[in-house]
Amino acid sequence: MGAIANQSNYEAEPATLTRREERQVVVASTVGTLFEWYDFFIYGSLAVFMSQVLFPPDNPTVSLLAALGALAVGFIIRPIGAVLFGYLGDKLGRKITFLTTVVMMGGATLLIGCLPTYETAGHLSWILLLTLRVIQGLAVGGEYGGAVIYVAEHCEPKRRGLLTGWIQITSSAGLILSLVVILITQASMSAEDFRHWGWRLPFILSIVMLAISIYVRAKLNESPVFTRMKQQKRLSRNPVKETFGQWRSLRLVLIALVGATAGMGSTYFTGQFYVMIFLQQAVQISQATVYQLLIIGFVIGAPTFVLFGWLSDRIGRKWLMMAGLFASALGYHAMFGALLSAGNPALAEAMKTTPVSIHADASGGSCDFGLQAALVSAHSDHKKVCVQAKKFLVSKGINFEYAAPLPGQPIAMSVGGVTVNGFDAKAYGEALAQAGYPSKADPARIDRVSIVAILILMTAVVAMIYGPVAAYLVELFPPRIRYTALSFPYHIGAGIFGGLVPFVATYLSQASGNIFGGLMYPVVVTAIVGVLGCLLLPNTRAEAVDHDPSY
Incomplete structure (x- = not known):
């Protein structure tokens, strides 16, 4: 897959790949990542149904919040997976993490589809669910860093934003795929059957994608950058200690977190995930209609992840990401208000x-x-x-x-x-x-065109940050600790600041008595991170990813 020549000079740029070789690298990396995002999002998409069968039925509101809390657990655990697999990726190689994380994620997803109900197993049902969510969180924590680093360490600098942008698109693609599978499953049976047992099928069907992902990833070669570092004995003895025990590297980790990834996570899960809950719970549109609108909006908007990755190769990454953060902070109230007016004008x-x-x-x-x-x-x-x-x-x-x-x-x-x-x-x-x-919401009065347009706009705003961030983080950290140092701030931002959005926003809406009250969380986070990013983030350079600067 990679006709990459060995080079003795560690600052030398990797040999340029042909376009065919580039496609092979990108496709092999994105297929498995797409599958893992599908697995991760399928739970969130079905949280309402799972809350009815895996949690105590006496209080539906609390059961829904508990189901969203279980969703948050999977996100919160991701930084631990980032450290664990970051260590393995920096010590043993990028490829081993691909196979390990995809097997963990696929196995946990399959088992979620086989969980006993609360009626038959009592509290054991949700305890097992939390356990499997932890496993999923660990797997995703190790997945992202390996995927973007693998692509970045193959491609030439001037195309890094463009090619890593294809990794960024997999999160939305995974969400779209999960919604499509759910809609097809629902259409094949009655609503009552889906509520009782049909929701399990999207989890169980993922075994097909698991087999494909394992097959594709088993054929990958090791990253050429890692291979050269290993041959030249430049690997870190302890990447975790070097990342968090030395101020020069820890400083970069903290700057990446408070200046970019915390806002990135909040923006992504507001504009790509919480909006789904808002349209169902607040705007009162039926689930099937919401899924259909989301699929259309996200499919049309998804190419903006690659577009803004490409644009960051041309104009730089930092200020493009900052523009996305401020657009989120200033625009979310107006966009969600427009969704209400378009989706339920009578309300x-x-x-x-x-x-x-x-x-x-x-x-x-x-x-x-x-x-x-x-x-x-x-x-x-x-x-x-x-x-x-x-x-x-x-x-x-x-x-x-x-x-x-x-x-x-x-x-x-x-x-x-x-x-x-x-x-x-x-x-x-x-x-x-x-x-x-x-x-x-009256189906006849739903302005579907306006809703799709708003969803496309939301996706584009997310892409302004999320599209360039992979290339930015790769360039920010040296190769010997790159896997660990990159993965940790990304998954703190996405897993904690972002993963908590559905739960915290739902809670704030109910606690405040205002359906827009939940937006307080992402608006405040993105505004603060935008200011800090403008002040603290360095402008990275599109240099050879073998480069190991005295940072």
Whole structure:
């Protein structure tokens, strides 16, 4: 696959590949990465269904948050996988991580499809789920660094952004593939069958892609840069110690995190993943319609990852990424507001003309919805009538304002001149319907063209950061510790700052009583990271990736 000649000078640029050899390297790297992202996203796409069968059924809201929490666990564990496989990649080679991570991910995905339900196994069902999510997180933590480094260490500097951009596109491609498989599965059976057992099929079917990925990756040669370092005895004795124990390298890791990857993760999972939850939970569009719109929008928008990778080869990477961060911070409220207006105009109009008021003493703690309550169903916060009213309204995509308490009433709701004392879901629903609030988005009034256009715009904003970041990180770190040093800040940013977006944003929306409240998290993170990135990030150069500067 790689007709790369050995070179004794470690700063010499690798021999130029033919276009055919480039394609072989890129395809071999992206196929396995696409599969791993499919595995990782298939869980998030089916979290609503899994929350109904793998978690306690007594509180649907808490079960959904717990399912999203399990999604977050897989992301949080990724930095550990980055260190573990970064060490192996810098010590033993890039290729070994490809096979190991893909087998771990594929095996865990298959087993998730075979998990017992809460009804049959009790708490063991979600304990096993968390265990498998940990394995998936470790695998993804080792996957990304190996893939982008493998491609970058083969290609010529002036094409590094373009070719690593194909690795960046696999995350969106994996999400698209997961949605397509889910839609096909749902179309082949009744809704009841899918809810009970059909959701397992997308997990089990991944065994086909696992076999293909193993076959492709087994044929890969080792990275030419790693091969030369090994021959010239330039490998790090302990890449973890050298990365985190020496200030000159740790400093670069921290700068990459606070100046780029934390914002990258927050932007990506807001514009590519949380938007899916928002369209279903807040805009009240059916799941099938949401998936169809996402597939169209993401397919059209996906080439922008390669486009901005290519553009970074021409104009530089740093300021392109900073522009994407500020576009996210400044534009998310407007974009999500436009999604609401396009997807459910009746709801948007009702909230504008006939606002909802909750009469309660908000300052007295009766309406507090603590973070512990989002995780523990037995917590007393769930028994508060004000909390129940808040969750009911937010689950319908309805914002509200607090008003003065009514005499003798701990909670009451007013809308359209009608006041409902206490909390009664049926009475609330009737009052809201009379005031013009729809129970669901009207399919006939959904502006699909506008929604797809907004999704394409969101994808392009994400791509401004995500497209160039792989090449940027490769250029930032020296080859002897590159796998470890690159993977750690990337997976802290994507795994923790990004992976927490669905859970934290959902929690903030429910806690604040505002369907846009969850956007506070990504907006603040991207704004801070954008400022720090402008001040701290160095401008990397498209030099030979064998180059080992005195950083």
